[in-house]
Amino acid sequence: MKSKHLTQSQPPPITSQPAEVYAQFDQHSREHVESERITQQFSVSYRYPVYFTNHLFTPANKTLTDVVQPDGKRDAKLLIVAETPVLTHQPSLETSITRYLIAHNLNMSGPVVQVPGGESIKQTPETVERVLDIIHTRGIDRHSYILAIGGGALLDAVGYAAAIAHRGIRLVRIPTTVLSQNDSGVGVKNAINAFGKKNFLGTFAPPYAVLNDLTFLDTLPLREWRSGIAEAVKVALIKDRAFFADLEQSAPKLIARNRDAMRRLVMRCAQLHIDHIASGDPFEMGSARPLDFGHWAAHRLEYLSDYRLRHGEAVAIGIALDTTYSKLMGYLTVEDTRRVLSLLTHLGFDLWVPELSRHIDDSSHPRSILRGLEEFREHLGGYLTVTLLRGIGTGFEIHDMEFDVIRQSVQELESYANSKSTSSLAV
Numbered sequence: 280m281k282s283k284h285l286t287q288s289q290p291p292p293i294t295s296q297p298a299e300v301y302a303q304f305d306q307h308s309r310e311h312v313e314s315e316r317i318t319q320q321f322s323v324s325y326r327y328p329v330y331f332t333n334h335l336f337t338p339a340n341k342t343l344t345d346v347v348q349p350d351g352k353r354d355a356k357l358l359i360v361a362e363t364p365v366l367t368h369q370p371s372l373e374t375s376i377t378r379y380l381i382a383h384n385l386n387m388s389g390p391v392v393q394v395p396g397g398e399s400i401k402q403t404p405e406t407v408e409r410v411l412d413i414i415h416t417r418g419i420d421r422h423s424y425i426l427a428i429g430g431g432a433l434l435d436a437v438g439y440a441a442a443i444a445h446r447g448i449r450l451v452r453i454p455t456t457v458l459s460q461n462d463s464g465v466g467v468k469n470a471i472n473a474f475g476k477k478n479f480l481g482t483f484a485p486p487y488a489v490l491n492d493l494t495f496l497d498t499l500p501l502r503e504w505r506s507g508i509a510e511a512v513k514v515a516l517i518k519d520r521a522f523f524a525d526l527e528q529s530a531p532k533l534i535a536r537n538r539d540a541m542r543r544l545v546m547r548c549a550q551l552h553i554d555h556i557a558s559g560d561p562f563e564m565g566s567a568r569p570l571d572f573g574h575w576a577a578h579r580l581e582y583l584s585d586y587r588l589r590h591g592e593a594v595a596i597g598i599a600l601d602t603t604y605s606k607l608m609g610y611l612t613v614e615d616t617r618r619v620l621s622l623l624t625h626l627g628f629d630l631w632v633p634e635l636s637r638h639i640d641d642s643s644h645p646r647s648i649l650r651g652l653e654e655f656r657e658h659l660g661g662y663l664t665v666t667l668l669r670g671i672g673t674g675f676e677i678h679d680m681e682f683d684v685i686r687q688s689v690q691e692l693e694s695y696a697n698s699k700s701t702s703s704l705a706v
């Protein structure tokens with residue numbers, strides 16, 4: 280740009296009357312305030328496989344080698360990060376991994392990195408920083424792979440580190456809980472918690488591949504096994520009535536830890552999540568988040584219970600709450616409401632906890648469940664959108680919730696919990 284343009288674009292000194300000023304300014308500067316635009320546009324398509332297998336690290340199982348050396352090249356480095364509880368529950372795992380990688384001539388880059396598991400690793404940046412440090416010292420680059428082995432919390436934390444180091448390293452997720460195999464592991468998000476808020480720091484970063492090994496689920500404590508089922512109930516309720524009926528039928532087997540029933544559940548649930556992500560708004564540019572049915576309360580309850588509640592346990596309560604709310608607002612039939620609460624109860628979920636009722640009359644109290652709505656709105660980016668039910672298998676969106684009706688829903692759930700019987704619920 281020539282310097283005279285810069286001189287001309289200076290506004291005149293403020294010695295004239297306003298009208299004159301604008302006229303002069305207009306005359307001299309119009310050409311300099313008009314914008315010109317060029318547009319950058321490109322699209323990137325994402326594609327990643329989600330495998331369902333058993334005994335991933337048995338040398339005869341080719342799933343992992345197919346993923347990390349599709350072109351036969353074996354020089355890419357692998358960084359393996361696994362959570363300690365999984366390695367402890369499965370004492371031969373570390374040896375199996377090492378043997379597998381040696382058998383297939385893969386570059387391990389160093390020993391398996393052990394990090395703690397569970398929500399605590401999302402509560403501070405410590406694990407993320409440690410993984411970043413190892414990425415740095417082992418020279419892991421964008422042509423390397425990070426294999427993350429663990430539950431949803433580990434995948435979220437390691438996924439975040441993988442996404443921000445070098446602006447993105449290929450991440451192979453190997454989920455080891457029901458919830459991470461059927462929901463969180465197959466999606467495009469990662470995060471850690473900050474400022475007392477769930478998932479405050481994170482990115483959208485699709486994985487390179489997801490390897491679901493159903494045998495990992497064998498060592499899950501019953502509580503974790505059950506917790507993941509809540510996400511299946513959630514997605515069935517908003518999208519798939521037939522799947523909900525399947526869950527009703529298979530509930531006794533699921534609770535008896537039947538592997539085939541769980542395999543069907545995990546596959547169907549993962550499929551519904553994958554389809555939804557592809558069909559809708561994968562990077563959540565809009566306000567709608569149907570897959571977060573029941574989650575405004577769930578995320579809040581996790582925080583209010585100081586993470587005593589597992590994510591899935593909190594989701595079950597959130598589902599019960601928003602289902603009851605749907606009924607009280609006249610959207611959902613009494614019979615459908617009964618079916619939802621009954622299934623959740625049969626699966627062994629508590630549908631009420633004291634944190635639901637504390638400070639519920641004061642929506643601005645820092646420990647009121649009602650504050651969860653505002654946080655949810657903030658997380659969505661401005662426009663509150665909550666999914667409710669019009670029927671089993673049919674979710675729809677609303678943009679406002681009535682506090683009084685939420686309070687009434689909480690009371691109904693409390694009576695339900697006290698009675699321990701659907702018959703006494705005022706449905």
Ligand SMILES: NC(=O)c1ccc[n+]([C@@H]2O[C@H](COP(=O)([O-])OP(=O)(O)OC[C@H]3O[C@@H](n4cnc5c(N)ncnc54)[C@H](O)[C@@H]3O)[C@@H](O)[C@H]2O)c1
Binds near residue numbers: 433456499503
């Ligand atoms: N990124 C997403 O899109 C998304 C979606 C839903 C949930 N999440 C997140 O996922 C997390 C919950 O995940 P989760 O339910 O898997 O819980 P988790 O990761 O906390 O794991 C639960 C417990 O099981 C242990 N564990 C894991 N695998 C095991 C195994 N095979 N055998 C024995 N113990 C095992 C863990 O150490 C932990 O103690 C939450 O932080 C939630 O916010 C993320």
Ligand SMILES: [Zn+2]
Binds near residue numbers: 462510574590594
């Ligand atoms: Zn969830």
